[in-house]
Amino acid sequence: DAKTTQPPSMDCAEGRAANLPCNHSTISGNEYVYWYRQIHSQGPQYIIHGLKNNETNEMASLIITEDRKSSTLILPHATLRDTAVYYCIAPQGGSEKLVFGKGTKLTVNP
Amino acid sequence: SAVISQKPSRDICQRGTSLTIQCQVDSQVTMMFWYRQQPGQSLTLIATANQGSEATYESGFVIDKFPISRPNLTFSTLTVSNMSPEDSSIYLCSVRDPMNTEAFFGQGTRLTVV
Numbered sequence: 001d002a003k004t005t006q007p008p009s010m011d012c013a014e015g016r017a018a019n020l021p022c023n024h025s026t027i028s029g030n031e032y033v034y035w036y037r038q039i040h041s042q043g044p045q046y047i048i049h050g051l052k053n054n055e056t057n058e059m060a061s062l063i064i065t066e067d068r069k070s071s072t073l074i075l076p077h078a079t080l081r082d083t084a085v086y087y088c089i090a091p092q093g094g095s096e097k098l099v100f101g102k103g104t105k106l107t108v109n110p
Numbered sequence: 111s112a113v114i115s116q117k118p119s120r121d122i123c124q125r126g127t128s129l130t131i132q133c134q135v136d137s138q139v140t141m142m143f144w145y146r147q148q149p150g151q152s153l154t155l156i157a158t159a160n161q162g163s164e165a166t167y168e169s170g171f172v173i174d175k176f177p178i179s180r181p182n183l184t185f186s187t188l189t190v191s192n193m194s195p196e197d198s199s200i201y202l203c204s205v206r207d208p209m210n211t212e213a214f215f216g217q218g219t220r221l222t223v224v
Contacts, residue, residue, distance in 0.1 A: 034212075043216055043218055044202075096141045097158065098143075098206075100145075
């Protein structure tokens with residue numbers, strides 16, 4: 001997988017936007033960026049993915065820089081239930097395998 | 111979407127024994143994967159379970175230690191053999207279909223080896 005780099009931890013106040021960065025400077029042109037999260041004691045959950053364009057769904061927005069070397073996952077109004085470890089993944093060559101890095105532990109505070 | 115059932119959800123086992131974990135999916139899926147998550151760590155891919163053929167193992171994992179079966183498109187098993195306390199982890203099954211971009215995960219099997 002294209003190597004991704006994420007900060008180990010972040011804090012966010014409840015109701016505010018959470019902006020989680022990810023660097024993927026070695027990403028190739030056909031490699032998507034996927035975001036998953038893992039809430040404590042649960043299996044990972046898909047959030048969103050993108051290739052070049054910014055994407056939005058009911059859970060989050062994904063902003064990808066024009067050179068595709070980094071991206072930001074945005075949770076527009078974080079809640080306590082968004083406290084989780086967030087993983088940014090860029091499968092190499094479009095591989096079906098997902099290789100997880102260490103992720104960012106997001107803590108949403110009341 | 112796909113709903114995945116893993117059994118058992120947790121177990122405590124004696125060292126030297128083996129445990130077989132089952133993964134049942136509510137629909138036919140092309141790709142099935144097994145992961146390990148050691149305490150406080152991220153997920154590590156063990157292998158891809160291939161239907162009708164031998165599993166494809168990642169570096170550091172071998173068939174003798176983690177034999178995998180995939181008899182059809184909805185079911186797979188992972189066996190953790192000759193267990194030691196270092197095998198204490200959560201083992202997760204994941205599925206993905208080339209027609210869908212997202213992967214789905216089971217809730218995991220929490221294994222403690224004593």
